[in-house]
Amino acid sequence: MKRTLLLILLPFFVFACLSYIVSIRICDYAMAAQPEKPLHFNHKSHGEYLQRLGAGDCELCHGYYDNGRFMGTPAIGTCKSCHNGTTAAEKAFFKGYNDTDRPWGSYAKQPDLVYFSHIAVLKNTKQARCSSCHGDKKNSMTTKKTDRIMGKMPMGQCMDCHDALRISNKCLVCHD
Amino acid sequence: MMNVRWGMSIDLDKCTGCGACQISCMQENNMPIFDEDSDIPKRVTFLDLMKVTNDFEGGKKYGEVQTAFIPKMCMQCSGNDPKNPHPPCVTVCPVVATDVGDDGIVSQIWSRCIGCRYCQAACPYEARVFNWWKPRYEGDFKQGLNSDVSVASRGTVVKCTFCSHIWKRERDRAIAGGETDINKVTYTPACVSACPTGAIVFGDLNNPNSPVYETRLKNDPRAVRMVHSIDQQPENERARRMRIKDYPNPKVYYLSSQKWLRDIISGFQNS
Structure with a gap:
């Protein structure tokens, strides 16, 4: 009796495990959990150096355009403004x-239906910080995901x- | 806190029926443009340009027949009490895909919609459209899609949101310019900016200086609201009916000097 029960339940168990793995993979793919990072950028050393120069702000590289749109990941030209080669x-x-x-992947990619505005969140009367x-x-030394504390940004x-x-x-x- | 209540007035005497509002609306909101307009199930449009005539019963003589064009979009209903809005579509949505914003705009999140089409049935204006097919963009239309608006997939209900993504865009621009008061942000929806004759006017219904100040529009003899016949009733009768039933109370006003057109729009004769 026990063996019959096991035989009946085993396919269901295997199917559940498989679908769990597949769905995790799909979620990771859809939310870009493993984005491509071509080089290991050290935020800590750059931040400390810039702070010594009196410009230790994230906005120096991750700034805004004139119309308030967030620039996102800086291009190589931003690096060249300090590193003259x-x-x-x-x-x-x-x-x-x-x-x-x-291409430089990003962990913090919002889905298509979200109109997320960095400037509206940060330059408000109630200011949030980048770190929130x-x-x-x-203080992160690499671009690995383990450095991130907050994880994906769910709606909650x-x-x-x-x-x-x-x-x-x-x-x-x-x-929208 | 938001004090603005966006509204629109459409002067039908100025409207030539060119259809620029419809085209600009579809382009702005990533809706595919078809050259065959009669294919109703395939057609997904937020703004319907309807042609009406005073001769729909026949029998009018030459010279008496008049036609007009009515641009019809989502009226952003607010229910009887604008302070506590209850549009007919929001009440029936089972998945909170549609909601009323602080500025009175009825939002619709296409990715959250499950396609039950209750809201389409509840809408008194047929302003909501169901995507029967996957949007098919002709030519290189797809390269010019608006990145602020999500592309509606098959099986979702879409509708006009008074181009609220443009408001967000303008808000970002205002913050970049140092303005943090969101009540001072103004914007122009795509149909309004495309209108060549200036027939469509957009603004704040609460502001006396705005071109669409609601109190002024309500006292305007040319103004009429679509299928909202209680506007023509006397004050006490209107109050009595509003106690019994929740009326849509739309935010789009039509202006016309023609009485037959006002009667058609308001549905007064048939009520």
Whole structure:
């Protein structure tokens, strides 16, 4: 009797396990959990150096356009504004790295139905910090996912903040 | 806190029926444009340009027949009490895909819609459209899609949201310019900016300086609201009917000097 029961239940068990694995993979793919990072950028050393120069702000590289749109991941031109390419290592890097041939993936990609505006969240009267969503990125040494504290940004996380700061939680505030 | 209540007035005396509003609306909201307009199930349009005539019963003589074009989009209903809005579509949605914003705009999140089409049945204006097919973009239309609006997939209900993504865009621009008061942000929807004769006017219904100040529009003898016959009733009768039933109370006003057109729009004769 026990063996029959086992034989009946085994396919269901296997199917459940398989579908779990497949769905996890699909979720990872859809939410870009393993994006391509061509090089290991050290946020900590850059931040500390820039802070010594008196410009230790995220906005120096991750800034806004004139119309308020977030620039996102900086292009190679932003690096070139400081690294003028005099040393041999820099020369080799700029020669081998282009913006176009190696796309820089992002963990923090919002789905299509979200109109997320960085400037509206950060330059408000109730100011949030970069770290409130991105975790302690300032002190991260690599671009691995383990450095991130906050994980993906689910809608509940946005709504909790909006609730706490008494900002409207209507759908139209973020969705389109 | 948002004090603005967006509204629209359409001067039908100025409307030539050119259809620029319809085209610009589809382009702005990533809706595929078909050259064959009579294919109703395939047609997905937020803004319907309807042609009406005073001769639909026949028998009018030459010279008496008049025609007009009525641009009809989502009226952004607010229910009897605009302070606590209850549009007919929002009440029936089982998955909160549609909701009323603080500025009175009825939102519709296409990716959240399950396609039950209750809202389409509840809508008094047939302003909601169901996507029967996957959107098929002709030529290189797809390269010019608007990145602020999500592309509606097959099996979802779509509708006009007064181009609220343009409001968000303008808000970002205002914040970049140092303005943090969201009540001062103004914007123009795609149909309004495309209208060559200036027939469609958009603004704040609460602001006395705006071109669509609601109190002024309500006292305007040319103004009429679509299929909202209680506007023509006396004050006490209107109050009595509104106690019994929730009326849509739309935010789009039509202006016309023709009485037959006003009667057709308001549905007054048949009520």
